[in-house]
Amino acid sequence: MTAEPNVQIEPFKLSRNRVWRTYAGGEFLERWQGGGSPADSSFPEEWVASTVIASNAGREDIVEGLSEIALKDGSSITLKDLIAMHPAELLGPEHMAQYGQETALLVKVLDAGERLTIQVHPDREFAQSAFQSRFGKTEAWYILGGRTIDGEEPYVLFGFKPGVTREIWQALFDKQDIDGMRDALHKIPVRAGDVFLVEGGVPHAIGSGCFLIEIQEPTDYTLRVERTTPRGLVLADKACHQGLGFEKMMECFHYEALDEQETLRRWKKEPALVRHTEAGSEYALISKSHTDRFSMRLLDIHTELAVDGGGTFAIAIVVSGSGSVGWQGQEREIGQADEFFIPAALKKTVWKNSGEAPLNVILCYPPE
Numbered sequence: 001m002t003a004e005p006n007v008q009i010e011p012f013k014l015s016r017n018r019v020w021r022t023y024a025g026g027e028f029l030e031r032w033q034g035g036g037s038p039a040d041s042s043f044p045e046e047w048v049a050s051t052v053i054a055s056n057a058g059r060e061d062i063v064e065g066l067s068e069i070a071l072k073d074g075s076s077i078t079l080k081d082l083i084a085m086h087p088a089e090l091l092g093p094e095h096m097a098q099y100g101q102e103t104a105l106l107v108k109v110l111d112a113g114e115r116l117t118i119q120v121h122p123d124r125e126f127a128q129s130a131f132q133s134r135f136g137k138t139e140a141w142y143i144l145g146g147r148t149i150d151g152e153e154p155y156v157l158f159g160f161k162p163g164v165t166r167e168i169w170q171a172l173f174d175k176q177d178i179d180g181m182r183d184a185l186h187k188i189p190v191r192a193g194d195v196f197l198v199e200g201g202v203p204h205a206i207g208s209g210c211f212l213i214e215i216q217e218p219t220d221y222t223l224r225v226e227r228t229t230p231r232g233l234v235l236a237d238k239a240c241h242q243g244l245g246f247e248k249m250m251e252c253f254h255y256e257a258l259d260e261q262e263t264l265r266r267w268k269k270e271p272a273l274v275r276h277t278e279a280g281s282e283y284a285l286i287s288k289s290h291t292d293r294f295s296m297r298l299l300d301i302h303t304e305l306a307v308d309g310g311g312t313f314a315i316a317i318v319v320s321g322s323g324s325v326g327w328q329g330q331e332r333e334i335g336q337a338d339e340f341f342i343p344a345a346l347k348k349t350v351w352k353n354s355g356e357a358p359l360n361v362i363l364c365y366p367p368e
Contacts, residue, residue, distance in 0.1 A: 006073075007071065007082065007085070007086065009086070009089050009090075009343050009345050009346065010327060010330065010332075010343075010346075011316070011325050011327060011332070011340045011341070011342050011343075011346070011349065012069045012079075012082070012340060012341045012343070013069070013070070013332075013338060013339070013340055014048060014049060014067050014068070014069060014079070014339040014340065014341060015067070015068045015069065015070055015076065016033070016046065017046060017047045017048070017050060017065070017066075017067050017068065018043040018045065018046055018047075019043060019045045019046075019047050019054050019064050019065050020042050020043055020054070020056055020059060020062075020064060021042065021043070021044055021045055021056075022042075022056075022116075022117065022224075022229055022233060022235060022239060023042075023044060023112060023113070023114055023115075023116050023117070023229055023230075023231070024040045024041065024042060024044060024113040024114050024231055025040050025041075025044025025045075025110070025111040025112045025113035025114065026038075026039070026040055026041050026043055026044040026045075026111050026113065027039050027040045027111065027113060027147075028111045028145075028146070028147055028211045029044065029046060029109060029110075029111035029211065032144075032211070032336065032337050033046075033337040034336070034337065040113035044110060044111050044112065044113060045108050045109065045110050045111075046108065046109040046110075046339075047065050047067060047106065047107075047108050048067065048107040048108060048109065048315055048317060048339045049067050049079055049103070049105070049106075049107055049315040049339070049341045049364075050065050050066055050067045050079070050106055050107075050218075051066065051067070051078075051079055051080040051083065051102070051103050051106075051218065052065050052066070052106050052218050052219065052220060053065045053066060053220075054220055055220040055221070055222075055242070056239075057235070057236045057238040057239035058236060058239070065220070066078045066079070066080055067079040067080075067341075069082060069341070079341060083101055083103070084101060086343075087101050088344075088345075089343055089344065089345040090313060090341070090343045090344060090345070091103065091312075091313055091344055092311050092312050092313060092344030092345075093311075094311055094312070095312055095313070095344065095366060098367075099366070102218065103218060103313070103366060104135070104217070104218060104294075104366045104367055105215070105216075105217070105218055105294055105315065105364065105365075105366040105367075106215075106216050106217070106218040106219075107213065107214065107215050107216075107315050107317070107364045108213070108214040108216070109144075109211075109212070109213055109214075109317065110206065110210070110211070110212050110213075110214055111210075111211050112206050112207065112208055112209065112210045112211075113149065113208065114149070114208050114229070114230045114231050115157075115205055115206070115207050115208045115230050116205045116206045116207075117205060117224040117225070117226040117229055117230075117235075118157060118181050118182070118185065118203060118204070118205045118224070118225050118226055119203070119204065119205060119222050119223060119224045119225070120200075120201060120202065120203050120204070120223050120225075120252050120253050121136065121137030121138070121139065121198070121200050121201075121219075121221055121222060121223070121252075122136045122137060122200050122201070122221050122223070122252050123136045123138065123199065123200030123201045123254075124136040124138075124200065126200065126201070126251070126252050127200070127219065127221060130244055130248065130252075131219075131221060131242075133219060133221070135217040135218055135219050136200040136217055136219065136221070137200055137216055137217050137219045137220075137221050137222070138197075138198065138199045138200045138216065138217055138291060138293045139198045139214050139215065139216035139217070140195065140196060140197045140198065140214070140215050140216070140269075140285075140286045140290075140291070140294070140296065141156075141194075141195065141196045141198065141206075141212045141213070141214055142194075142195055142212060142213045142214075142215075142285055142296060142298075142362065143190045143191065143192055143193065143194040143195070143196075143210065143211070143212045144192060144211045144212055144213060144319060145191075145192040145211050146190070146192075146209040146210050146211045147209045147211070148209060149208040149209045150208070152207075152208060152209065153189060153209065154189070154190050154191075154207060154208070154209035154210045154211075155187055155188060155189050155190060155207035155209075155210075156187075156188050156190055156196070156204060156205065156206055156207050156210065157182060157185040157186065157187055157188075157203075157204060157205040157207065158185060158186050158188050158196070158198075158202070158203075158204045158263060158267065159185060159186050159202055159203065159204070159256075159258055159263040159267065160184060160185065160203060160255065160256065160257040160258070161183075161184055161185065161186060161257060161258075161259075161260075162257045162258065162259055163257060164184045164255070164257045165255060165257070166250070166253070166255045168184070169181075169184065169225075169250070169253065169255070170250055172184065172225075173225050173246075173250070176226070176227060176228075178226060181225060181226070184203075185203060185204070185205070186260050186263050187207075188260075188263075188264070188268075190207075190210060193271070194268065195268070195269040195270070195271060195285045195286065196267055196268055196269065197267050197269055197286065197290055197291060198267065199254075199267075199291070200252075201252065201253060201254030202254060202267070203225075203253055208230075213296075213317060213319075213362055213364075215286065215294050215296050215364045216293075216294070217293055217294070221242060222242070223240065223241060223242060223244075223249045223252050224239065224240045225240070225249075226240075227240060269285065269286060269290055271283040271284065271285050271298065272284045272287065274297070278302065278303070279301070279302055279303040279304055279305055280299065280300055280301040280302045280303065280304070280305045280353075280358070280359075281299075281300045282297055282298070282299055282300070282305065282307075283297065283298040283300070284296075284297055285297065285298055285362075288368065292367055292368070293367055294364065294365060294366060294367055295364075295365045295368075296362065296363070296364050296365070297362070297363040297365070298360065298361070298362055298363075299351055299359075299360065299361040299362075299363065300358050300359075300360055301321070301323070301351050301352070301353045301358060301359040301360070301361065302353060302358055303352070303353055304350055304351060304352040304353065305350070305351050306348055306349070306350045306351075307348065307349050307350075307351065307363065308347065308348055309342070309344060309345075309346050309347045309348060309349070311344055312344050312365060312366060312368075313341065313342055313343055313344045313365075313366065314341075314342040314363045314364065314365055315339070315340070315341060315342070315363070315364040315365075316339065316340040316341075316342055316361055316362065316363055316364075317337075317338075317339050317340075317361065317362045317364075318334050318335060318336055318337060318338040318339075318359070318360070318361055319336070319360040319361065319362055320336050320357065320358070320359070320360045321335075321336065321353060321355050321357055321358055321359030321360055322334065322335045322336065322353075322354055322355045322359065323351065323352045323353040323354040323355065323359045324351075324352045324354065325340070325349055325350070325351055325352075326349065326350040326351075326352065327346050327348070327349050327350070328346070331352075334351075342363075
């Protein structure tokens with residue numbers, strides 16, 4: 001019997017956790033992380049504080065997606081196993097009363113070297129009936145920036161245009177009319193700082209060149225209507241319908257056709273200032289008024305900002321800058337692209353900037 005590691009409750013720094021996907025990307029992500037030889041590959045996503053195993057058709061024998069933490073004794077442990085050892089300290093009693101040892105949250109950093117296939121994720125009702133899951137895959141995007149690819153600036157495809165019906169969408173799918181499917185969705189340019197909420201059922205595709213943080217429900221249910229990716233990768237049927245069959249897959253879409261103005265009004269969110277001092281500012285990017293699935297904050301730190309734990313855990317990503325995070329009289333250095341799991345037992349963390357440029361940190365929270 002293996003003894004449990006001696007673990008001190010602290011902001012746990014997460015190891016790198018790249019995951020295989022059907023699309024190519026990752027060069028910009030690697031540059032941001034300080035990698036020595038950045039290049040696009042089939043590992044365009046960094047999964048952060050993940051307790052979810054990735055679902056990749058044809059790679060079922062490979063366990064990938066689970067985040068790991070390097071311990072001080074040189075060993076490593078998955079976040080999932082660490083939570084099982086210290087559930088109350090890491091997740092908080094109130095969260096456990098609702099979700100047990102589930103984090104109810106998954107965070108990713110995505111770098112699209114090509115457009116993703118047009119897709120949809122289930123809402124909770126569809127996920128329960130089709131996958132027997134209490135979680136769907138509502139998500140939100142915070143755009144970090146991007147790159148121009150083949151002369152095209154970053155964009156997303158989002159929501160059905162007026163006039164698109166289930167019958168029209170079915171016919172486009174049956175013919176694999178990719179141009180027709182693309183034209184059925186709004187094409188929206190994106191820039192750093194943009195925030196989008198993507199509820200389950202809404203058709204979408206992240207465009208080439210997008211670099212973003214995604215917060216979502218903790219599943220990997222993605223239903224794809226393109227049977228070949230833009231780079232020519234032919235997808236197995238299961239990679240498209242996740243074992244449901246194509247007829248059932250088409251029921252996942254919400255056939256709500258809106259004009260572009262209404263689409264942006266409903267799904268593009270404006271950051272809201274929560275507090276502002278000479279030391280820095282805090283913004284709500286996704287809040288309870290937008291969705292009850294999760295929330296996201298941005299810290300813009302000039303000198304230092306204290307953050308109350310509030311009895312829940314947080315997932316932190318250092319977007320830019322350098323400095324330190326302090327807790328209970330202790331402190332550790334932080335830098336760009338560092339990722340942390342902040343346990344619920346920590347009542348307060350203090351984020352300090354040690355550079356000339358602002359220290360920007362994204363904090364992701366589970367549902368209340």
